[in-house]
Amino acid sequence: MRRALIAAVPLSMAVGLQPAQAQTSEYYLLRAESGHMWVIQNGQVVREWNVDGDLEIPLTVIDTVRTYGYRPGDVGTEYALDGQMTGEHYPWVDGCGASWLDGTTDGQFAYAIQYTGNRPVCRFDLNWTNPTLLFNCPPGEQWDALTYDPTDDTFWITGRNNVLAQLDRSGNVLQRFTIPGGGRSAGLAYDAADDTFWMYRGGDLIQQYSKSGQLLQSHNVAGVSGNVWGGEFQFSPGGCVYTVKKSKSKRGCENCPEKGSDFRTDSECEDVKDCAKKLKTTIACPRGGNGICKIKGKVKSCG
């Protein structure tokens, strides 16, 4: 009897790691070639659909799913979270190389890692335009997957030699771990529900890792297979959102938020009542341009 009880304890608890939660958030996993999206929860596919293009690979998930193409000529697509196409497409944009693998978002921008050279990571606007180089990944590894960690504004990457690394926004390595062996380590995705990562390990296998590189749990997900590269959880930005009522450019900034658009702050809130009703602030010119923007806004929502 006692043996049976011990056997029933999840491995992660038995070896003294943090108790692994069941996978409660929805993990979006995207296959290139015979393009297909799986939404996985508790180790099972809860929704799936064929994607519009054959080589949609990087993806972001906020209010909708937005994919981008692998190489010039490929087109990304926007889907509602249930898989319905919204009609928006994201044609290829030159400016930061070609051949994209996994993507991620911080709620303000989209990011993708490239399948060439030192695996550059480039930043895009949320509609997959205006690509600019953010950093090159550390040399000597075939880094394939990328996700954003909102707890400290950093990125995590995984590579084929079972490596997991945390990078700052300049690409400096903050931490680096060897993780247990496996197949590929694609579709890296940060799950804010329990501050862990999931990744695709080949075949039908997905695995959860802690931020110290410990394997927490594995699932074989019936139906998942093939050339999977892109993976993300839904990003919930949090923070108070304001409708821009006035936006004034100073010193030549050309990218100031437009009147009527949403402006998201990092003021914490659980409810819109936690947010100041009005916003008056000065921000650096978005997308790295020169100058500043003076903004006035009216509170719209929380999160």
Ligand SMILES: [Ca+2]
């Ligand atoms: Ca990702």
